Amino acid sequence: xxxxxxxxxxxxxxxxxxxxxxxxxxxxxxxxxxxxxxxxxxxxxxxxxxxxxxxxxxxxxxxxxxxxxxxxxxxxxxxxxxxxxxxxxxxxxxxxxxxxxxxxxxxxxxxxxxxxxxxxxxxxxxxxxxxxxxxxxxxxxxxxxxxxxxxxxxxxxxxxxxxxxxxxxxxxxxxxxxxxxxxxxxxxxxxxxxxxxxxxxxxxxxxxxxxxxxxxxxxxxxxxxxxxxxxxxxxxxxxxxxxxxxxxxxxxxxxxxxxxxxxxxxxxxxxxxxxxxxxxxxxxxxxxxxxxxxx
Numbered sequence: 019x020x021x022x023x024x025x026x027x028x029x030x031x032x033x034x035x036x037x038x039x040x041x042x043x044x045x046x047x048x049x050x051x052x053x054x055x056x057x058x059x060x061x062x063x064x065x066x067x068x069x070x071x072x073x074x075x076x077x078x079x080x081x082x083x084x085x086x087x088x089x090x091x092x093x094x095x096x097x098x099x100x101x102x103x104x105x106x107x108x109x110x111x112x113x114x115x116x117x118x119x120x121x122x123x124x125x126x127x128x129x130x131x132x133x134x135x136x137x138x139x140x141x142x143x144x145x146x147x148x149x150x151x152x153x154x155x156x157x158x159x160x161x162x163x164x165x166x167x168x169x170x171x172x173x174x175x176x177x178x179x180x181x182x183x184x185x186x187x188x189x190x191x192x193x194x195x196x197x198x199x200x201x202x203x204x205x206x207x208x209x210x211x212x213x214x215x216x217x218x219x220x221x222x223x224x225x226x227x228x229x230x231x232x233x234x235x236x237x238x239x240x241x242x243x244x245x246x247x248x249x250x251x252x253x254x255x256x257x258x259x260x261x262x263x264x265x266x267x268x269x270x271x272x273x274x275x276x277x278x279x280x281x282x283x284x285x286x287x288x289x290x291x292x293x294x295x296x297x298x299x300x301x302x303x304x305x306x307x308x309x310x311x312x313x
Contacts, residue, residue, distance in 0.1 A: 020059065020062075020063050021063070022060065022063055022064075024093075024096065025056060026056055026057075026059065026060040026063070027060075027089045027092060027093055028046065028093065029042070029046055029048075029053050029056045029057055029060070030056075030057055030060055030068065030085070030086065030089060031086060031089050031090060031093060032045045032046050032053070033053070033057055033069065033076070034078055034082070034083075034086035034089075037076055037077065037078075038076060039053060039054055039057075039076060057069060064085075066081055067079055067081070067082075068081060068082035068085055069082055090159055093159075093160065094159060094160040097160040097161075098160060098291070098292075098293060110138050110140070110141055110297050110300075112140075112141065112142070113141070113142050113143075113144055114134065114138075114141050114142070114143050114144065114163055114164070114301070115144045115146065115161070115162045115163045115164075116130075116131075116134075116143060116144070116145055116146070116162070116163060116164050116165065116166070117145070117146040117147070117148055117153040117156060117157075117162045117164070117165035117166070117167075118145065118146070118147055118148075118153075118165060118166040118167070119147075119148070119149065119150055119153065119165075119166065119167045119168065119217075119218060119219075120147055120148070120149065120217065120239065121213075121217065121218075121219040121240060121256075121257060121260065122166050122167070122259070122284060123145070123147040123166075124260075124263060125257075125259040125260050125262075125263055126166065126259060126284075127145055127147075127166065130166070130304070130305050131143045131145055133304045133305075133307060134301060134304055134305075137304050146162065149216045149217055149218075150167055150168070150172070150216075150217075150218045151216060153165040153167060154167075154171075154172055154173060154176070157173075157176060157287065157288065157289055158173065158175065158176075158289065160289070163288060163292065163294060163298065164286055164287060164288040164298050164301065165286070165287050165288070166181075166284060166285075166286060166287075166305070167218070167284070167285070167287055168218050168219075168222065168282050168283065168284060168285075169283045169284070169285040169287075171285070171287045175289060175290055175291070176287050176288065176289060176290065177287070177288060177289075177290045177295075178285040178286060178287040178288075179285055179286050179299065179302040179306075180283055180284075180285045181284050181285050181286060181302070181305055181306050182283070182284050182306075183281055183282070183283045183284075184257050184258040184259055184281060184282060184284070185257075185258050185274070185275075185279045185280065185281045186222070186223065186226065186255045186256065186257055186258070186275065186279070186280040186281065186282070187255065187256060187257075187258055187261060187272050187273065187274060187275065188200070188253060188254075188255060188272070188273045188274075188275055189243070189244055189247050189253060189254045189255070189256055189264075189265070189270050189271075189272060190247060190253040190270065190271055190273065191247060191248070191250055191253075191269070191270060191271070192248075192269045192270055192271050194253075194271055195271035195273075199273045199274070199275060199276060200253075201275075201276050202226055202227050202228060202275075203228075205226075205227045205231065205253070206227055206228050206230075206231045206232060207231075207232050208231075208232070208252065208253055209235060209251065209252030209253065210227065210231045210234055210235070210252060210253060210254065211234075211235045211236075211237055211243045211246055211247065211251070211252045211253065211254040212224070212234060212235075212236060212237070212243070212254065212255075213236070213237060213238070213239070213240070213243070214236050214237070214238060219240075219257065219282070222280065222282050223255045223280065225280070226255070226275075226280035227255075235251070235252055237254075240254075240256050240260050240264055241264055243256070244256065244264045244265060244268045244270060245268055247268070247270050248268035248269045248270045255275075255280070257282065286298065286301065286302045286305050
């Protein structure tokens with residue numbers, strides 16, 4: 019009889035999280051048939067049905083839901099054990115799973131990954147982009163070692179190192195260059211483009227402009243918002259670090275907002291219980307160096 023493997027657990031957890039074989043396979047970097055075979059084998063080993071398969075999609079059985087919860091705890095313990103062993107090694111090696119919110123990842127993460135690889139040649143960096151809610155869940159579930167996100171960290175079981183504080187700037191059509199810069203009250207009366215719900219940058223921007231602006235248009239990325247402004251549709255706010263990349267191909271103008279200017283603080287966040295905390299403190303110094311060069 020076959021035995022349960024860590025692969026079985028990781029594949030089933032991915033399926034439980036995504037509710038979709040294709041997306042679960044993508045996260046695990048395997049083909050969909052390969053993941054499906056492993057999940058089926060897992061069910062056969064246990065002698066129970068964990069997944070309902072049908073034309074309307076995939077869902078877990080009640081037993082599958084309970085099993086996924088137990089698996090989450092098991093894999094967290096496995097990852098913590100692995101990190102405990104690594105923490106006692108003289109050279110930091112293995113994998114570093116680092117996430118970043120989508121309004122940081124394109125502008126800071128490439129430099130950070132490059133700098134980490136330079137300082138730790140034996141360390142393989144596994145970057146991941148996502149919204150704050152998903153990154154926090156992955157940190158708490160030991161699916162991530164650390165993440166670059168806006169502070170303060172939203173969970174008491176997480177800790178952080180502050181990396182940088184940056185201001186938001188106003189992006190408006192190029193023909194508006196030289197016009198008076200609107201304040202928060204005036205922005206509420208304009209066509210304001212913001213990210214969709216779930217992005218912390220959206221909430222930060224609304225905290226400056228105030229709730230319920232007159233006209234709120236939603237985009238999926240900062241790049242989309244800037245391009246829409248370049249096409250003459252409204253105005254938007256973006257973080258300072260995004261300016262060089264997002265405005266190089268858009269016919270827009272950039273303006274500093276009047277005081278008090280909206281800002282955000284970005285930090286490196288990880289679990290307080292992570293045995294690699296000392297190593298992550300060292301990593302934060304490398305990230306800080308990379309962020310100072312990129313902003």
